[in-house]
Amino acid sequence: MTPSYNFAFLDEDTKRMLRRALLKAVAIPGYQVPFGSREMPLPYGWGTGGIQVTAALLGRDDILKVIDQGADDTTNAVNIRRFFARVAGVETTEHTVDASLIQTRHRIPETPLREDQILVFQVPEPEPLRTLEPREAETRTLHALADYGLMHVKLYEDIAQYGHIATSYDYPVLVDDRFLTSPSPIPKFDNPKLDRSPALMLFGAGREKRLYAIPPYTKVESLAFDDHPFEIQRWEHRCELCGSAESYLDEVIVDDRGSRMFVCSDTDFCGDRRAEAQA
Amino acid sequence: MSALLQVRGLSRHYGQRIGCEDVSFDLHPGELLCVVGESGSGKSTLLSTVAAQLAPSAGTVRYRQRDGEWLELGTLSEADRRRLAREEWGFVTQNPRDGLRLNVSAGANVAERLMALGMRNYSQLRGIARSWLERVEIDAARIDDAPTSFSGGMQQRLQIARTLVTQPRLVFMDEPTAGLDVSVQARILDLLRGLVNELGLAAVMVTHDLAVARLLAARTIVMQGGRVVETGLTDQILDDPQHPYTQLLVSSVLTT
Known part of the structure; x- marks a missing residue:
């Protein structure tokens, strides 16, 4: 641990401000709470929101796991994990079951989460209506009045153009039958895991200066049409490393002749299954 | 009265x-x-x-x-x-570009007000949009075209359809x-x-x-x-x- 920094990098007043915003976010599921986002030693888009939420939550006994697109060993994940190991001295892990706090970019772990775990999402654009309505004052009014017909315009366009709802990530959800919410750019494969999850889910958008939350066991509904219901992605392949047929698969090009393989995006889940198979 | x-x-x-x-x-x-x-x-x-x-x-x-x-x-x-x-109510503006949503198709423009009223059946929305396009003399085959590809007169008729669709x-x-x-x-x-x-x-x-x-x-x-x-x-x-x-x-x- 680097002694010249306060525990978990941020000063105590900043962490207190963040915690107050987080409490408000948990009290109003799906509502975007403004907060005073700080400069972090990390560029915008790399998880400045998530890292601030994690810093505000970390205690000395926490065990931290960081994933990026499901993997523990990618640049973003390694950097953030090492960052907190240095400025907070907390224990880190790559095992989902051992972690008390998981910061994630664009995935929810395959291993079911528990009540004593918190998942922190990195969010680039917290406003699900933004591509349809550029005015912030207007989107806030739409949220206040729960006037969400506009979101279906986007889904309508998908079906009109592609024959099915082609939105495959950052798929809009309605939280607790009230607030339209961006689940962050997770694949829609992960949307069902948001619904009534035992773990607390917190979302931080550093550049946009917004926090929001999905408390444990909250209803989360993915939007759809009556005759075009919500569906998750499916693959004809199994993971080539662990043989899983129920996890989210990444397609990896393995040579310069276009050969490809499908492997689990969740490296911890895949590794555990392979270890079990060998044992 | x-x-x-x-x-x-x-x-x-x-x-x-x-x-x-x-x-x-x-x-x-x-x-x-x-x-x-x-x-x-x-x-x-x-x-x-x-x-x-x-x-x-x-x-x-x-x-x-x-x-x-x-x-x-x-x-x-x-x-x-x-x-x-x-x-x-409905409001038809002088410039159809102010009243239309230009980055979505003609069909979505017509169906938007219906979706705002809570209609959630795609084929029904589609059917109503098509019949309204015909009512304002726009070829129903252009239902998926962007309003920007329409002439000024067609855009104005599209805006009228979009406004009147909810009666x-x-x-x-x-x-x-x-x-x-x-x-x-x-x-x-x-x-x-x-x-x-x-x-x-x-x-x-x-x-x-x-x-x-x-x-x-x-x-x-x-x-x-x-x-x-x-x-x-x-x-x-x-x-x-x-x-x-x-x-x-x-x-x-x-x-x-």
Whole structure:
């Protein structure tokens, strides 16, 4: 641990401000709470929101796991994990079951989460209506009045153009039958895991200066049409490393002749299954 | 028959300048009222104020809802105002690009208001959108085309379809045919006349074109400098104008 920094990098007043915003976010599921986002030693888009939420939550006994697109060993994940190991001295892990706090970019772990775990999402654009309505004052009014017909315009366009709802990530959800919410750019494969999850889910958008939350066991509904219901992605392949047929698969090009393989995006889940198979 | 809309002593000022001053009129169900006047005479200000898009400086606007209850628009909350605009009213702008959502297809434009009312069945939405495109004489095969690929006249017809699809009781139109060439104007006016009769809508239409008033409106209001200078049956006003300004307007219409 680097002694010249306060525990978990941020000063105590900043962490207190963040915690107050987080409490408000948990009290109003799906509502975007403004907060005073700080400069972090990390560029915008790399998880400045998530890292601030994690810093505000970390205690000395926490065990931290960081994933990026499901993997523990990618640049973003390694950097953030090492960052907190240095400025907070907390224990880190790559095992989902051992972690008390998981910061994630664009995935929810395959291993079911528990009540004593918190998942922190990195969010680039917290406003699900933004591509349809550029005015912030207007989107806030739409949220206040729960006037969400506009979101279906986007889904309508998908079906009109592609024959099915082609939105495959950052798929809009309605939280607790009230607030339209961006689940962050997770694949829609992960949307069902948001619904009534035992773990607390917190979302931080550093550049946009917004926090929001999905408390444990909250209803989360993915939007759809009556005759075009919500569906998750499916693959004809199994993971080539662990043989899983129920996890989210990444397609990896393995040579310069276009050969490809499908492997689990969740490296911890895949590794555990392979270890079990060998044992 | 009881009125749909009651406007009493309505004024809207922009600081020291007058937008419109002391305007009163009644609008009955199924009636089309034209507001004519030169540019800068306060027509559009009046329309926006009546449609509760601008707050009045003085005066009242009352609207009778579907259930027969009168609403005082000045005291309406933002939520109620939007509900009215969504469920019972329509607004057609002069420039179709202001009233349309340009980055989504024509079909989505028509279906948007239905989705805002909670319709969640794609094939049903699609069917209604297609039938409305045909009603405003747009080829239904262009349902998935962007409105930007439409001509000006088609865009205006698309905006009319998008506004009327929810069968509003009251429609506000701000010079819907200005900026279109004469033959297109004629077709749109013809279309509007047909739809207004068929659906039994009430409408307030702002125009600087007296021919439009003669073609569509039973009653006309003439405005100058923000004030109403003459009001009455359209034929009476156009054939026997009393106020000097109206006489000037009528005499300046080119006749061939």
